[in-house]
Amino acid sequence: MKSSIRSVVDKVVFIIDKLNRIFEYVGIVILTAMTAVVFVAIISRLFTGISLSWIEESATFAMAWICALGAGLISRRGGMTAIEIGVSCFSKKIETALRILAYLISLVFFVVIIIQGYKMAMVVSTQYAATIPFMSLFWVYIAMPVGFVIVFINTIAHIFDLVFEKEV
DSSP: OHHHHHHHHHHHHHHHHHHHHHHHHHHHHHHHHHHHHHHHHHHHHHHHOOOOTHHHHHHHHHHHHHHHHHHHHHHHTTOSOOOOHHHHTSOHHHHHHHHHHHHHHHHHHHHHHHHHHHHHHHHGGGOBOSSOTTSBTHHHHTHHHHHHHHHHHHHHHHHHHHHTTOOO
């Protein structure tokens, strides 16, 4: 029974890690596009004196997505802020239980952010960017809940790793 549960958990964690690879590539594409667009703006301003007004706003929007994706990805690698001194003075069993408790509390917080972030994105969905009039602000504001969905699933993977004693 326990081995069948573990095999299912291993498959879920494998899928989460594969999704993270996809999110990494999406982040790379966004960062590359942002860099190219900003480079074109610099060249345009340098040689023609023409400032492309939409560049700054599109770079800001791209940075919002890069940060959202990056936060989700770094959470899987254990790069988020943590206070280790408090739990490291306990036995391994208690330390694991405290970590799982902290992750469960965090999951509740992530759900609140996902729901409220989605609501905020819906509120601004009828508004459009000032310099990119065809782009709804929904696509900028939805970056936060999407990023926290990624953080959420990576936190689930951390909990699975702790429960099944994999290296975190």
